Amino acid sequence: MIRFLRRWLAHRRAIRRRWQADARLLAISDPAGSYYEAQRRAFHSRSIDDLDEFWHWSKVASEIARIEPRAEMDFAVLKALSDQEKAGRR
Numbered sequence: 001m002i003r004f005l006r007r008w009l010a011h012r013r014a015i016r017r018r019w020q021a022d023a024r025l026l027a028i029s030d031p032a033g034s035y036y037e038a039q040r041r042a043f044h045s046r047s048i049d050d051l052d053e054f055w056h057w058s059k060v061a062s063e064i065a066r067i068e069p070r071a072e073m074d075f076a077v078l079k080a081l082s083d084q085e086k087a088g089r090r
Contacts, residue, residue, distance in 0.1 A: 019056055023063035027071070035064045035071040039078055043085040 026034040042057035064071050 015056075019059040020063055022056075023060045023067060026060065027064050027068040031068055031070040032072050034068060035061055035073050036077060036081065038064055040081050040085075043082050047085050047088070 023034075023038070026037055030037065038057050038061035042054050042061060045051075045053035045057055065073060
């Protein structure tokens with residue numbers, strides 16, 4: 001049982017390190033637009049029914065919101081991004 005818990009914790013830590021690293025990379029490459037890029041990738045993942053990647057990019061977006069004070073976050077822009085992704089699916 002302890003071996004199972006250790007493996008599970010190691011797996012969860014690896015997942016966390018991945019989204020934190022992706023958040024840092026996006027924030028460095030485009031501080032102002034990094035949040036929107038992460039959300040765009042989350043919307044795309046959701047549109048192709050890849051729920052693991054959807055959760056990953058959603059967590060990346062929340063991490064960017066936490067670490068990057070210059071990141072723009074406007075609900076109207078997010079709605080437009082979501083609408084574009086939905087229009088592309090049809």
